[in-house]
Amino acid sequence: MSYRGLLAALGALVTLLFAASLLVGPAALGFTESVVALLTGRGEAVVLVMREIRLPRALLGLMVGAVLGLSGAAMQGFLRNPLAEPGLIGVSSSAALGAVIALQTGIAAAFTLALPLAALAGAALSVLLILGLAGPRGGALALILAGIAISALAGAGVALVLNLSPNPFAAMEIVFWMMGSLADRSMVHVALAAPFMLLGTLMLLTLGRGLDALTLGEDAAEAMGVRLGRLRLVLIFGTALSVGAAVAVAGTVGFVGLVVPHVLRPLVGARPSRLLPAAALGGAAMLLAADIAVRVIAPDRDLKLGVLTALVGSPFFLHLIWRMRRLEA
Amino acid sequence: MMLALSNLTVRRGDCPVVDRVTLTVGPGEFVGLIGPNGAGKTTLLRAALGFLAHEGESSLARLTPRERARAVAFLPQAREIAWPVDVETLVALGRAPHLGRAMGVEDRAAVERALQRMGLEGYRARVATALSGGEQARVLIARALAQETPLLLADEPVAGLDPESQIRAMQVFQDLAAEGRAVVASIHDLGLAARHCTRLVLLARGQVVADGPPAAVLTAENMAAVFGVRVFYAETPEGPVVQPLGVTR
Amino acid sequence: MANPGGRFLRGCVRGSDPLGAGLRTVALCASVAGSALLPARAQADAPARVVSINLCTDQLAMMLAAPGQLVSVSALAVEPQSSSMVEEARGIPQNYGQAEQVFLLRPDLVLAGAFTARATVDLLRRLGVTVVELPPADSLDDVAAHLRLVGAAMGREAEAERLVARYEADLARLRVSAEPAPAAMYYPNGYTTGAGTLADEILRHTGFSNVAVAAGLAGGGILPLERLVMAEPEMVVTSLPYPGASRSEEILVHPALQAVRERAGSAEVTDADWICGTPHVLRAVAGMGEARRGLDAMQLSQAAP
Numbered sequence: 001m002s003y004r005g006l007l008a009a010l011g012a013l014v015t016l017l018f019a020a021s022l023l024v025g026p027a028a029l030g031f032t033e034s035v036v037a038l039l040t041g042r043g044e045a046v047v048l049v050m051r052e053i054r055l056p057r058a059l060l061g062l063m064v065g066a067v068l069g070l071s072g073a074a075m076q077g078f079l080r081n082p083l084a085e086p087g088l089i090g091v092s093s094s095a096a097l098g099a100v101i102a103l104q105t106g107i108a109a110a111f112t113l114a115l116p117l118a119a120l121a122g123a124a125l126s127v128l129l130i131l132g133l134a135g136p137r138g139g140a141l142a143l144i145l146a147g148i149a150i151s152a153l154a155g156a157g158v159a160l161v162l163n164l165s166p167n168p169f170a171a172m173e174i175v176f177w178m179m180g181s182l183a184d185r186s187m188v189h190v191a192l193a194a195p196f197m198l199l200g201t202l203m204l205l206t207l208g209r210g211l212d213a214l215t216l217g218e219d220a221a222e223a224m225g226v227r228l229g230r231l232r233l234v235l236i237f238g239t240a241l242s243v244g245a246a247v248a249v250a251g252t253v254g255f256v257g258l259v260v261p262h263v264l265r266p267l268v269g270a271r272p273s274r275l276l277p278a279a280a281l282g283g284a285a286m287l288l289a290a291d292i293a294v295r296v297i298a299p300d301r302d303l304k305l306g307v308l309t310a311l312v313g314s315p316f317f318l319h320l321i322w323r324m325r326r327l328e329a
Numbered sequence: 330m331m332l333a334l335s336n337l338t339v340r341r342g343d344c345p346v347v348d349r350v351t352l353t354v355g356p357g358e359f360v361g362l363i364g365p366n367g368a369g370k371t372t373l374l375r376a377a378l379g380f381l382a383h384e385g386e387s388s389l390a391r392l393t394p395r396e397r398a399r400a401v402a403f404l405p406q407a408r409e410i411a412w413p414v415d416v417e418t419l420v421a422l423g424r425a426p427h428l429g430r431a432m433g434v435e436d437r438a439a440v441e442r443a444l445q446r447m448g449l450e451g452y453r454a455r456v457a458t459a460l461s462g463g464e465q466a467r468v469l470i471a472r473a474l475a476q477e478t479p480l481l482l483a484d485e486p487v488a489g490l491d492p493e494s495q496i497r498a499m500q501v502f503q504d505l506a507a508e509g510r511a512v513v514a515s516i517h518d519l520g521l522a523a524r525h526c527t528r529l530v531l532l533a534r535g536q537v538v539a540d541g542p543p544a545a546v547l548t549a550e551n552m553a554a555v556f557g558v559r560v561f562y563a564e565t566p567e568g569p570v571v572q573p574l575g576v577t578r
Numbered sequence: 579m580a581n582p583g584g585r586f587l588r589g590c591v592r593g594s595d596p597l598g599a600g601l602r603t604v605a606l607c608a609s610v611a612g613s614a615l616l617p618a619r620a621q622a623d624a625p626a627r628v629v630s631i632n633l634c635t636d637q638l639a640m641m642l643a644a645p646g647q648l649v650s651v652s653a654l655a656v657e658p659q660s661s662s663m664v665e666e667a668r669g670i671p672q673n674y675g676q677a678e679q680v681f682l683l684r685p686d687l688v689l690a691g692a693f694t695a696r697a698t699v700d701l702l703r704r705l706g707v708t709v710v711e712l713p714p715a716d717s718l719d720d721v722a723a724h725l726r727l728v729g730a731a732m733g734r735e736a737e738a739e740r741l742v743a744r745y746e747a748d749l750a751r752l753r754v755s756a757e758p759a760p761a762a763m764y765y766p767n768g769y770t771t772g773a774g775t776l777a778d779e780i781l782r783h784t785g786f787s788n789v790a791v792a793a794g795l796a797g798g799g800i801l802p803l804e805r806l807v808m809a810e811p812e813m814v815v816t817s818l819p820y821p822g823a824s825r826s827e828e829i830l831v832h833p834a835l836q837a838v839r840e841r842a843g844s845a846e847v848t849d850a851d852w853i854c855g856t857p858h859v860l861r862a863v864a865g866m867g868e869a870r871r872g873l874d875a876m877q878l879s880q881a882a883p
Contacts, residue, residue: 026802044841049804052834080411103823167822169766176825184768184803184829213425216472217409223378224476225398225426270412300800302767 003274006267010281014062017288021058022050024292026299056187061288063190064182064250067197067242069283070276072257074204075127077211077272078235079134081143082262082320086243087254087306089143090150091126095240095247096177097157098122104165116196120244126150127236179306180251182291193245200242201280203234208273215272253290253305255313256283262316286312330355331480331511332377332401336385339369339376339535346372348535349385354480354513359506361522362515363546364532365556370515371406373532374482378403389480398426402476406484406515408469410457416468417453420444423475443475446501463490470498474505481505483514487521499525519560523547523571531555543569553577624733625686625708631675631698633660634854635689635712638728640666641856642737650683659820662850662858677701687731715855718779718863721745724855745857749783752863754870756785761813762806763790764835766826770801777852780859784866786813807834813873814844815866817852843876845869 001009023034027049037046038055068086075084075091086092102108102118129150134142158177162170210231213221222228246253260282261275268274287305290312294303332354339347347369354360362370376383378401379390389397402423410419420443424436444450447467452460457468470486481502487495495518502512503525516522522529522543529546531539533555539546544564552560552573561572628643629650630636636651640663653674654660655667673679677698680688685707690699692713699709710731715721722742729738763770763777771777771788772795778788789809790801814835819827829835851862 025804027804027808029808045808045810048807048834048837052832052837053804053807080409106823109823165822165824167820167824167827169820169824169826170822173825184832186833188833209425209428212422215409215411215414215419216422216469217405217407217411219375219378219380219403219405219407220409220472222380222394223398223401223403223405223482224422225394227394265412269418270414271418272412300802302800 064246065284065287066280068256069260070280073261073279085258089147092252093154094126095119095123097154099248119248123244124240179304180253189249196245203238211272255309333388338384360513361526368532369535401480402473402478404473404483413458423472443471447471629685630689632691642734754785758787759812761786762811785870
């Protein structure tokens with residue numbers, strides 16, 4: 001399949017899943033009724049359901065999935081390591097810590113943008129830490145160990161903050177921040193997160209050529225005119241913007257950034273630049289599919305997204321480690 | 330002038346790793362950078378490119394990244410190929426500094442020339458990471474060639490290659506020089522260096538100890554003092570022959 | 579509930595109790611199952627030191643206890659968000675419901691909730707402490723039953739009867755007879771209460787029908803927001819938010835729910851008056867009756883011009 005063909009196919013898949021996401025829900029609405037309500041605004045309650053409940057959910061599924069796939073592909077390209085994934089290396093949990101702190105200190109209530117900004121700060125800090133502890137020369141082991149340490153620390157921070165909250169529900173939400181969910185999100189959340197995610201996405205998409213050149217290592221890339229310092233900054237902020245905003249509204253959903261690039265890499269000839277847009281589309285498809293699945297499997301229970309992505313993702317992760325172990329042996 | 334270094338110094342802590350190196354390389358030269366392990370060959374090349382903080386001057390370090398990428402191609406010692414891309418794609422990466430929005434006709438032609446020079450026409454669809462070490466080295470040289478810069482800096486480009494590949498690669502560098510370009514390559518194999526380079530620069534503890542035609546650099550005194558070896562040197566109808574024979578200390 | 583008597587049996591103390599408590603328990607079961615009332619016991623038999631480790635038993639005990647009889651209530655009793663008797667509870671030492679702490683209070687009787695603190699209750703019983711467990715109240719009638727049950731356990735039957743009489747009179751007075759208007763109870767995480775719950779009965783008592791029941795929900799459970807929207811309730815009842823932030827409560831400010839609220843009436847209620855089967859539910863009943871009349875007024879004013 002040609003590259004354009006692949007993108008077109010992924011685009012079609014995303015469109016299909018987006019439509020399916022709009023049509024799946026606990027309220028059994030008729031197909032025509034839903035579509036008419038969504039497009040024309042006729043039919044009071046149905047319009048509310050379609051426009052205020054299902055549309056934001058589908059939009060967030062699309063955006064969160066896209067940024068997770070994209071940032072996974074970008075980080076892997078930069079670190080030249082297929083295990084680099086925002087969820088696995090602690091970027092998402094650090095963003096969650098930032099978000100939880102903003103919520104529980106009341107800053108987010110006083111100043112709406114504080115929520116995504118705090119999550120962004122958490123994410124940026126962890127990316128800096130990761131690059132410092134396990135930079136491109138650090139290898140897979142250093143990356144995973146640094147990731148485990150950062151995840152554990154951020155996870156403990158999230159649990160601590162939520163447990164200390166005066167709100168009795170907060171402590172029960174540790175699982176949301178660890179596993180992620182799109183249930184009952186609204187257009188408010190879309191509006192809050194979308195600008196950040198969009199900016200982050202645009203930043204990450206500019207990295208293609210630099211990441212291609214990095215295939216040959218840093219010195220070769222630099223000699224080919226890549227400004228490594230700038231590339232690193234764009235990567236850090238692009239990832240922090242997109243993952244931070246995604247986590248602030250949807251919690252941490254792991255493995256999307258691992259599975260999607262892994263599956264798509266052979267289909268794009270392993271070129272990091274081509275992988276970026278493909279992984280964004282693939283991530284959107286995976287998250288939309290997962291979010292449809294949680295609603296079909298347990299319509300009334302708010303099964304967490306991360307549960308499904310981990311079920312799909314962990315075997316890939318094990319497979320990758322197995323393969324890398326063989327290569328290193 | 331393609332490369333001009335003046336008093337280039339790189340320090341690690343207080344110790345100079347490259348010590349007041351002054352050097353100019355002009356068109357038509359194939360300079361072999363020789364010296365024992367730790368003499369500062371790699372550091373010299375990287376500092377000349379402006380990758381390292383340094384004192385003194387390097388003509389390349391003054392350029393913007395894009396200008397530099399059109400002036401010089403660099404072949405690092407670590408032969409890194411991070412992703413399983415095909416050979417043609419990998420070689421085409423060398424066109425990055427020249428690209429507009431996409432690969433043009435001239436870019437494709439440059440890739441083609443590079444593949445031909447390195448005898449890789451039959452490999453274009455092969456996955457680079459699945460090739461043997463020697464084949465990967467050739468592919469990476471082709472990538473640097475595709476950059477089609479006046480100057481090529483190569484850090485141990487022929488280490489680990491079989492004799493045929495070594496000789497072919499050295500001939501390619503010789504050809505480039507003959508075409509009016511310039512090549513600076515660090516080389517451990519004194520025999521290859523003597524036979525193919527137009528000029529050798531002998532480096533010891535960061536300093537240039539000798540600089541000149543191979544016969545003038547590969548003297549018994551220099552070899553003993555810098556490498557600690559006795560060397561057999563003879564001019565033959567096939568060119569100079571150099572063979573280290575034994576250690577002197 | 580098909581078999582209230584059987585259900586209440588769970589509240590009974592069994593086996594290893596000292597003789598007096600065992601006897602009392604047997605009698606208790608009979609009384610709450612709806613048969614003959616317990617004959618008035620001598621005050622001397624009454625437990626002198628009562629400890630309550632459950633929010634609902636806290637409140638019943640505070641209403642029923644003789645001065646000095648109740649030596650400790652749970653820490654929740656002074657939490658305004660959950661307790662209706664914060665003022666009364668302030669004067670009584672609080673416990674955190676752990677067996678060790680409770681045991682050291684040397685109680686003659688421990689009052690506990692039936693579905694909480696299982697391990698604590700088991701441990702206390704092994705230590706020979708009499709424990710009476712109170713099931714959650716599922717109906718307005720349970721309030722009277724619970725008053726009697728706790729009253730009997732504490733040896734305060736007369737006080738219990740007095741409170742029951744007043745409760746039943748007030749309850750009857752607060753009944754709203756009107757065409758049932760569909761109402762939705764909505765709590766954090768989309769939780770609601772369906773058939774067979776106290777909240778459902780409060781709604782029915784005050785001229786509402788519960789959309790969760792129409793949606794087929796029995797007991798407590800999640801009603802997805804979009805099903806709530808599709809049910810088009812005329813009244814949305816939500817709880818007041820707790821301090822601090824939680825994602826669970828965000829659903830209560832969801833734009834879709836706000837839109838439903840704008841069309842319908844809405845009431846914000848304090849959890850405290852709804853959680854426990856005590857006479858304080860009358861405040862909830864009164865509030866909902868108020869809301870029901872407000873709804874009629876709203877419709878009238880809409881119809882008038």
